[in-house]
Amino acid sequence: xxxxxxxxxxxxxIYSLVAIGLTLTWGTMGIPNFAHGDFLMLSMYLAFWAFExxxxxxxxxxxxxxxAIFILGVLTYKGIISRVIDGASLTALLATFGLGMFxxxxxxxxxxxxxxxxxxxxxxxxxxxxxxxxxxxxxIVAAVGSILLVVVIVYFMENTRTGKAIQATALNRNxxxxxxxxxxxxFAITFGITGACVxxxxxxxxxxxxxxxxxxxxxxxxxxxxxxxxxxxxxxxxLYGGLIIGLTEAIxxxxxxxxxxxxxxxxxxxxxxxxxxxxxxxx
Amino acid sequence: xxxxxxxxxxxxxxxxxxPIFIKSKVVLNAIVLLLIFATLGEAWNIITGFAGQxxxxxxxxxxxxxxxxxxxxxxYEISPLIGMVLGAIIAAIIGVVTSYPTFxxxxxxxxxxxxxxxxxxxxxxxxxxYVEGATGISIPILPRSATFMERIxxxxxxxxxxxxxxxLFLFAVVVFICDYLENxxxxxxxxxxxxxxxxxxxxxxxTTNYKLxxxxxxxxxxxxxxxxxxxxxLYIDPxxxxxxxxxxxxxxxxxxxxxxxxxxxxxxAAIFIPxxxxxxMKLGGSGTGIDLMIYGALIVLISVFQPKGIIGIVESxxxxxxxxxxxxxxxxxxxxx
Numbered sequence: 061x062x063x064x065x066x067x068x069x070x071x072x073x074i075y076s077l078v079a080i081g082l083t084l085t086w087g088t089m090g091i092p093n094f095a096h097g098d099f100l101m102l103s104m105y106l107a108f109w110a111f112e113x114x115x116x117x118x119x120x121x122x123x124x125x126x127x128a129i130f131i132l133g134v135l136t137y138k139g140i141i142s143r144v145i146d147g148a149s150l151t152a153l154l155a156t157f158g159l160g161m162f163x164x165x166x167x168x169x170x171x172x173x174x175x176x177x178x179x180x181x182x183x184x185x186x187x188x189x190x191x192x193x194x195x196x197x198x199x200i201v202a203a204v205g206s207i208l209l210v211v212v213i214v215y216f217m218e219n220t221r222t223g224k225a226i227q228a229t230a231l232n233r234n235x236x237x238x239x240x241x242x243x244x245x246x247f248a249i250t251f252g253i254t255g256a257c258v259x260x261x262x263x264x265x266x267x268x269x270x271x272x273x274x275x276x277x278x279x280x281x282x283x284x285x286x287x288x289x290x291x292x293x294x295x296x297x298x299l300y301g302g303l304i305i306g307l308t309e310a311i312x313x314x315x316x317x318x319x320x321x322x323x324x325x326x327x328x329x330x331x332x333x334x335x336x337x338x339x340x341x342x343x
Numbered sequence: 344x345x346x347x348x349x350x351x352x353x354x355x356x357x358x359x360x361x362p363i364f365i366k367s368k369v370v371l372n373a374i375v376l377l378l379i380f381a382t383l384g385e386a387w388n389i390i391t392g393f394a395g396q397x398x399x400x401x402x403x404x405x406x407x408x409x410x411x412x413x414x415x416x417x418x419y420e421i422s423p424l425i426g427m428v429l430g431a432i433i434a435a436i437i438g439v440v441t442s443y444p445t446f447x448x449x450x451x452x453x454x455x456x457x458x459x460x461x462x463x464x465x466x467x468x469x470x471x472x473y474v475e476g477a478t479g480i481s482i483p484i485l486p487r488s489a490t491f492m493e494r495i496x497x498x499x500x501x502x503x504x505x506x507x508x509x510x511l512f513l514f515a516v517v518v519f520i521c522d523y524l525e526n527x528x529x530x531x532x533x534x535x536x537x538x539x540x541x542x543x544x545x546x547x548x549x550t551t552n553y554k555l556x557x558x559x560x561x562x563x564x565x566x567x568x569x570x571x572x573x574x575x576x577l578y579i580d581p582x583x584x585x586x587x588x589x590x591x592x593x594x595x596x597x598x599x600x601x602x603x604x605x606x607x608x609x610x611x612a613a614i615f616i617p618x619x620x621x622x623x624m625k626l627g628g629s630g631t632g633i634d635l636m637i638y639g640a641l642i643v644l645i646s647v648f649q650p651k652g653i654i655g656i657v658e659s660x661x662x663x664x665x666x667x668x669x670x671x672x673x674x675x676x677x678x679x680x
Contacts, residue, residue: 092451092455154599155642165634281458323463327459
C-alpha cells in the first residue's frame with residue numbers, strides 16, 4: 061500500500077507540472093489549450109531523438125527541451141492564438157484542437173505510431189529500496205525536478221515584474237492594458253512558460269514513460285481535468301489537483317483494476333465540482 | 344421566419360434530388376455522413392448555440408443511441424426502429440441525470456464536466472461485458488434474400504441511396520424542430536439564459552428547467568443520429584463512439600459553420616465531412632496519419648481566418664449591401680470597425 065501511495069505521489073508531481081503549464085494560459089487568456097499534451101509529446105520525442113542519434117542523456121536535454129517548447133509556445137501564440145483571441149472563445153479552442161491534431165499526426169507521419177523507450181539513460185532501470193518500498197530513480201528524479209520547477213515558477217509569478225504582470229492580466233485584461241502592461245507580450249510569455257513546463261515534463265518523463273504520437277490526447281484530457289479540479293488559473297490548485305489525480309489513479313488502479321483508473325479520475329472531478337463548483341482553489 | 348422555412352424546404356429538396364444524379368458511392372457515403380453529423384450539430388446547437396452551455400461530451404449521447412439499438416438487435420433481435428426510440432429515451436434520461444447536478448457550473452467548468460461525463464461513460468462501456476467491451480459490436484447482417492419489408496424493419500440496406508433518404512428524413516425533422524424551437528417561447532428563454540444567466544433568472548425564467556428541456560431534446564436527437572450511424576456502419580466500439588474526437592467534430596463543424604444558427608451545422612458539415620472523407624481517401628489508408636495532419640492544419644487555418652464561422656462571411660456581405668442604403672446597417676458597420 062505504501063508503495064502505491066508513493067508511486068501515485070511521484071506521478072502526481074509530474075501531472076502537477078504539466079497542469080501548471082496549462083492553468084497559466086487558461087487562467088490568463090481563458091483558452092483551454094487542447095494541444096497541451098501534444099507539446100509534451102514533442103518534447104519527449106525531442107529527448108528521445110537526442111538520445112538515439114547523438115547520445116545526449118534526457119537529463120542533459122532538459123534545458124534544451126524547455127527552450128525548444130518555450131519557443132514553440134511563443135510561436136503558437138504569435139502565429140495562431142493572437143489572431144483568434146479576440147473572437148469567440150470556442151473558435152480559439154478549436155484552433156488549439158486543430159493544432160493538436162496536426163502535431164499528433166505529424167509525429168505519427170514522421171516517426172510511426174510505434175511505442176519507443178529510452179532504456180539506457182543515466183537514471184533508467186535504477187532503483188532505491190526504502191524498507192519494503194521500491195522507488196524507481198527516474199521517477200524520483202522526475203518528481204524532484206517537477207517540484208523544483210514548480211518552486212521556480214511560483215517564485216517567478218510572485219516576485220518578478222513579469223510574473224506580476226501575468227497575474228494582473230489574468231485578473232483583468234483591460235485594466236492591465238490601461239496600467240501600461242503590454243498584454244500581447246504578456247500572453248506570448250505566458251504561452252512560452254506553458255511550453256517550458258511541458259518541455260521540462262517531457263524531458264523528465266522520457267526516461268521511464270513510453271513515447272508514442274497519441275500520448276498527447278491522454279495528457280491533454282487529464283491536464284484539462286486537473287486544472288478544472290484545482291480552479292482555473294490557480295497554480296496551487298493545479299499542484300494539488302495533480303497530486304489528487306496521481307493518487308486516485310494509483311490507488312484506484314490497485315483496488316479496482318487498471319481499466320477503471322481513468323474512470324475514477326473523471327469521477328473524482330465530478331464529485332469535487334459538486335462541493336466546489338469553481339474547483340478547489342478557483343475564484 | 345417564413346423566409347427561414349422556405350430556405351430549409353429548398354435545401355432539403357435539393358438534397359432529396361441529389362441521389363438521382365449522383366451514382367458515385369463515395370459521394371453518397373459522404374452525403375450520408377454529412378447529414379448524420381449535421382443532425383448532431385443541430386442537436387449540439389440547441390444546448391450550446393441557443394442555451395449557451397458548452398458541451399464537450401455529446402459523443403456520450405451519440406454513443407448511447409448507437410449502443411442501445413445495436414445491443415437490442417445483437418442480443419434479442421429487436422428492430423432498430425424500436426431500439427432507436429428506446430435509445431433516445433435512455434439518452435434523454437442520462438442527459439437529465441448527469442446534467443442536473445452539472446448545470447449549476449459555469450462556463451469552462453461545465454464544459455470540462457461534460458467531457459468528464461463522456462469519458463466516464465466511455466470507460467464503463469470499455470469494461471462492460473454485456474456490450475462486448477472494447478471489442479465492440481458487429482451488427483449481424485441480414486441474408487441477401489431478405490425482403491424489402493425486412494430490410495426496413497431491421498434498417499439494413501445494401502445500397503447507399505436508402506441511407507441518404509433515411510438520414511435526410513431525420514435531418515429534416517430535426518431542422519424543423521430546431522426552427523420551431525428557435526422561434527418559440529422556449530427558444531427566447533434559452534437565448535436569454537445564454538446572454539445573461541442572472542438577468543434571465545431575475546425576470547422569472549426557471550433557468551435550470553429550461554436548460555434541462557434543452558438537454559432532453561438535444562440528447563434524444565443525438566441518440567437518434569447515433570442509432571442511424573450504427574446501422575449504417577454496422578460496427579461500433581467504445582473508442583470510436585465515445586471519443587473526444589467525435590465530440591470535438593460536432594463542436595467543430597457547428598462553430599465553423601456558424602454557431603447559434605440553424606444553417607450553421609449543415610454548412611459546417613457540408614464543408615468538413617467531405618473534406619475529411621476526401622483527405623482520408625486520397626491520403627489515408629497508409630496509416631501514416633498524413634490525412635488527419637492536413638485536416639488539423641485546415642481546422643487551424645479556417646479558425647484563424649474565419650473566426651466567426653462561414654455564416655460570418657454571408658453576414659458581412661449582407662452588412663455591406665445594407666450599408667449602402669444607410670440607416671441602421673451603417674451604424675452597425677461603424678461600430679464593428
